[in-house]
Amino acid sequence: xxxxxxxxxxxxxxxxxxxxxxxxxxVDAVHDGLSAIDYAKGMEYQLIILDVMLPKLDGFEVLxxxxxxxxxxxxxxxxxxxxxxxxxxxxxxxxDDYLTKPFDTEELLARVGALTRRRGEVIxxxxxxxxxxxxxxxxxxxxxxxxxxxxxxxxxxxxxxxxNPTMTLTKETxxxxxxxxxxxxxxxxxxxxxxxxxxxxxxxxxxxxxxxIQKLGYRLEVEPC
Amino acid sequence: xxxxxxxxxxxxxxxxxxxxxxxxxxVDAVHDGLSAIDYAKGMEYQLIILDVMLPKLDGFEVLxxxxxxxxxxxxxxxxxxxxxxxxxxxxxxxxDDYLTKPFDTEELLARVGALTRRRGEVIxxxxxxxxxxxxxxxxxxxxxxxxxxxxxxxxxxxxxxxxNPTMTLTKETxxxxxxxxxxxxxxxxxxxxxxxxxxxxxxxxxxxxxxxIQKLGYRLEVEPC
DNA sequence: AAAGTTTTTAAGACTTTTTTCAGCCGTAGC
DNA sequence: GCTACGGCTGAAAAAAGTCTTAAAAACTTT
Numbered sequence: 001x002x003x004x005x006x007x008x009x010x011x012x013x014x015x016x017x018x019x020x021x022x023x024x025x026x027v028d029a030v031h032d033g034l035s036a037i038d039y040a041k042g043m044e045y046q047l048i049i050l051d052v053m054l055p056k057l058d059g060f061e062v063l064x065x066x067x068x069x070x071x072x073x074x075x076x077x078x079x080x081x082x083x084x085x086x087x088x089x090x091x092x093x094x095x096d097d098y099l100t101k102p103f104d105t106e107e108l109l110a111r112v113g114a115l116t117r118r119r120g121e122v123i124x125x126x127x128x129x130x131x132x133x134x135x136x137x138x139x140x141x142x143x144x145x146x147x148x149x150x151x152x153x154x155x156x157x158x159x160x161x162x163x164n165p166t167m168t169l170t171k172e173t174x175x176x177x178x179x180x181x182x183x184x185x186x187x188x189x190x191x192x193x194x195x196x197x198x199x200x201x202x203x204x205x206x207x208x209x210x211x212x213i214q215k216l217g218y219r220l221e222v223e224p225c
Numbered sequence: 226x227x228x229x230x231x232x233x234x235x236x237x238x239x240x241x242x243x244x245x246x247x248x249x250x251x252v253d254a255v256h257d258g259l260s261a262i263d264y265a266k267g268m269e270y271q272l273i274i275l276d277v278m279l280p281k282l283d284g285f286e287v288l289x290x291x292x293x294x295x296x297x298x299x300x301x302x303x304x305x306x307x308x309x310x311x312x313x314x315x316x317x318x319x320x321d322d323y324l325t326k327p328f329d330t331e332e333l334l335a336r337v338g339a340l341t342r343r344r345g346e347v348i349x350x351x352x353x354x355x356x357x358x359x360x361x362x363x364x365x366x367x368x369x370x371x372x373x374x375x376x377x378x379x380x381x382x383x384x385x386x387x388x389n390p391t392m393t394l395t396k397e398t399x400x401x402x403x404x405x406x407x408x409x410x411x412x413x414x415x416x417x418x419x420x421x422x423x424x425x426x427x428x429x430x431x432x433x434x435x436x437x438i439q440k441l442g443y444r445l446e447v448e449p450c
Numbered sequence: 451a452a453a454g455t456t457t458t459t460a461a462g463a464c465t466t467t468t469t470t471c472a473g474c475c476g477t478a479g480c
Numbered sequence: 481g482c483t484a485c486g487g488c489t490g491a492a493a494a495a496a497g498t499c500t501t502a503a504a505a506a507c508t509t510t
Contacts, residue, residue, distance in 0.1 A: 061338060151456055168363040170247070187498090189458070195500060214466060214497060215377040216364055376467060412487090414469070420489055439477075439486065451510100458505070469494070480483080 003112070004045040005029040006036040006062065007078065008054050016049070019105055020112065033057025040066055045073050047115050050095075052079035063095055072163050074115040078103075127162040130208050130222050132201075134162055143204035150200070153178055157193050161210070161220050170217040194218060227388060228337070229270045230254040231261040231287065232303065233279050237326075241274070244330055245337065249361045251388050253402070258282025260406075265291055268389070270298055272340050277304035299340040352387040355433050355447050359387055368429035375425070378403055382418050386435070386445050395442040419443060 003020055007013040008031045017027045028045075030036050033054045040048060040062075048066075052059035063075060077095040097111050127134040133142045139155040140147050150158065156178035160169055171190045178193075179185040194210055201208060211221040228245055232238040233256045242252045253268075255261050257280045265273060265287075273291075277284035288300060302323045322336055352359040358367045364380040365372050375383065381403035385394055396415045403418075404410040419435055426434060436446040 057338070065334070153457070172243075173247075185458085188460085191498060192458080192500085194498090198499090212466095212498065213364065213374060219363060378468070410469085413471085416487060417469080417489080419487095423488095437487065453508100453510080455508070456506080459503085461501090462499105463501100464499070465497085467494105467496070469492105471490105471492085473489095475488070476486095478483100478485090480481100 002026045002028070002045045004036070004039055004048045006049065006054065006059070007051045008032060016108065019108065023109065033059070033062045036062050037065055040071060040073070047112065048073050048075045050075055050077050052077060076111055076115055127159065129162050129165045129220065131206055132208050134158060141200065141204065143206040146204050148200050148203060153193055154196055154200070158197055165220050168213060168217045168219040173217070227251045227253070227268065227270045229261070229264050229273045231258070231274065231279065231284070232276045233257060241333065244333065248334065251384060258284070258287045261287050262290060265296060265298070266294070272337065273298050273300045275300055275302050277302060301336055301340055352384065354387050354390045354445065356431055357387070357433050359383060366425065366429065368431040371429050373425050373428060378418055379421055379425070383422055390445050393438055393442045393444040398442070
């Protein structure tokens with residue numbers, strides 16, 4: 001179970017790292033926002049613990065960038081300020097929980113436990129939107145009684161949409177997320193896969209469709225009944 | 226939030242512009258020092274991103290002239306050279322920050338964020354004016370309960386108005402902004418698109434209208450209730 | 451190594467956006 | 481009231497962007 005800890009106060013970072021490691025977690029600790037993003041994108045974490053006050057790029061920025069990129073790792077925000085405003089900002093930007101400093105060991109462990117258990121190996125996570133449900137584990141997409149198996153690329157692509165169901169995603173963004181930064185995939189690759197996905201959505205008779213807005217990108221759209 | 230991007234490498238300029246626009250900034254890109262000065266003086270920007278190596282007038286010159294003129298917009302200098310000497314020259318002439326090429330997206334956004342936030346404004350995802358609201362993300366224009374999808378050009382054009390809702394914009398300016406500097410668009414192109422936009426505003430029953438002032442240009446106007 | 455699957459490439463059909471054009475309308479100046 | 485110029489708008493033509501399909505290439509599995 002991997003945790004990314006982003007905290008610039010070195011003493012606190014060291015202490016938290018130690019506590020978590022004692023519980024059997026594998027912990028990477030970084031101390032600024034930019035590194036946080038590098039790490040978060042470079043490897044799979046099951047939880048990110050994110051301080052708000054950070055050099056280079058603050059916690060909210062990091063959060064926003066990661067979510068915008070389609071990463072849905074649980075994120076636990078940490079802050080010295082106990083202001084409610086911060087809490088709201090954090091949760092709105094897609095944080096999963098919020099812990100104010102100072103906190104004690106038990107409390108931290110409780111929160112970490114709650115967030116990591118949530119995606120425990122046994123529980124199947126389902127990404128849902130309208131009548132669709134995508135099993136993150138098996139890449140099976142269901143709607144009503146029917147279901148189909150998605151291929152890996154179809155799965156990656158559809159996840160981008162299901163993570164931010166109201167966003168319009170450019171082909172560029174989709175290439176980045178589904179093919180990776182240094183791929184040579186072209187717009188046509190995206191088009192082909194969108195076509196594959198549409199065929200499956202049609203087969204499932206879902207009310208959700210993928211709509212194209214020329215030059216801008218794709219977005220989910222729900223057909224009226 | 227308006228940004229002026231001064232960069233002569235067209236590919237880089239295009240890429241950066243796109244990145245910033247995706248974040249919801251409004252970006253004008255110019256490719257030489259003289260135009261940079263024209264633009265900087267002609268409209269309000271909250272940030273200028275300035276390449277050092279430029280045709281006609283180099284970045285330092287531009288910087289010096291603008292500062293001498295009393296412009297105190299934050300300026301982010303960009304350069305291929307990583308020489309410390311440049312950095313010192315830049316900061317001494319009044320640059321606010323300094324980024325060496327090549328840089329990655331995150332780093333650029335972090336710096337831009339830092340410099341634009343400094344003046345307390347938050348990035349707008351929705352451009353609002355009177356009863357209108359335009360989503361910068363999806364190019365959807367709404368008013369009351371209704372909304373319509375704008376095409377790319379309609380979107381570019383309407384943004385010009387919503388960014389400076391009190392200005393009268395000449396056709397020339399609009400061509401520059403929506404079609405780009407080296408396009409062959411005629412006045413009639415603008416007229417046609419204004420007509421498209423008006424049709425959509427009418428459909429939305431907005432109180433905002435686009436008014437023409439002969440020989441001068443177009444301006445937003447709010448109908449009395 | 452064969453069979454099956456997934457991914458990439460490519461080409462033509464199709465759709466939407468953009469441009470062009472022509473005729474009409476309205477205001478300003480006579 | 482007439483003329484001239486700038487502006488408006490609908491429709492057709494052109495261009496750009498997207499969709500779909502089929503076949504080739506790259507992997508996987510057996």
